[in-house]
Amino acid sequence: MRSAKPMSHFKGKSVERRRRKPAKKARKPGQMRPFTPEQVTMLEALLRQDGSWTAIRDLALLRVGIDSMLRSSDIVKLCVRDVCHDGEVVAEFAVKQRKTSKVVKCDLSEKTRAALADWLAGMAADDRIFAITTRQHQRIVKSWCALLKLDGALYSTHSIRRTKPAHLYAKTKNLAAVKELLGHANVAATGVYLGVTSDDARALAKQFPI
Numbered sequence: 001m002r003s004a005k006p007m008s009h010f011k012g013k014s015v016e017r018r019r020r021k022p023a024k025k026a027r028k029p030g031q032m033r034p035f036t037p038e039q040v041t042m043l044e045a046l047l048r049q050d051g052s053w054t055a056i057r058d059l060a061l062l063r064v065g066i067d068s069m070l071r072s073s074d075i076v077k078l079c080v081r082d083v084c085h086d087g088e089v090v091a092e093f094a095v096k097q098r099k100t101s102k103v104v105k106c107d108l109s110e111k112t113r114a115a116l117a118d119w120l121a122g123m124a125a126d127d128r129i130f131a132i133t134t135r136q137h138q139r140i141v142k143s144w145c146a147l148l149k150l151d152g153a154l155y156s157t158h159s160i161r162r163t164k165p166a167h168l169y170a171k172t173k174n175l176a177a178v179k180e181l182l183g184h185a186n187v188a189a190t191g192v193y194l195g196v197t198s199d200d201a202r203a204l205a206k207q208f209p210i
Helices: 007-020 037-050 053-068 110-120 134-147 157-172 175-182 187-194 198-206
Strands: 092-096 103-107
Touching (some): 037 053, 037 134, 134 157
Antiparallel strands (some): 092 103
């Protein structure tokens, strides 16, 4: 008579099977869609129409994200002193990126400075501008998608960071300039981030026959 195998044997196999289960493939940041200029304009209008404390913050958060092209981890760490000198919101500022330790310069448009001025009223120089976490930032972007009736699964905080670079590249095809704006280490990384394919490169080459 065959002896029964100890229970530990079956438990081991069960654990082994669980370990072999393939991990869910993570979505790459570069796969997230940028917002279109029309979507940004519509979102700004909706936030201004709302006019609540949260909407004022969100408008400033949106505008800073688009103009600065910073990662969420850098945006949530910004302090008032980074963007405001002598009581005035500056047109440009520099920040050291947490991920790469590279210093990048960011330009703020007139309407971004106006949105920031409304939000920063009464804050101290050492206060964090938005006082949110990256996870909260992510949830805020998803709420913007809901306002615009967009599929939130296709957008993230990377969508805000990618919005201006994606449209700049579409108009100029200047990958090197976009690389500098994003603070990437090399052009290849920028190409991957923007989803530039070999077909894109060939289409560009066809526009300039020699």
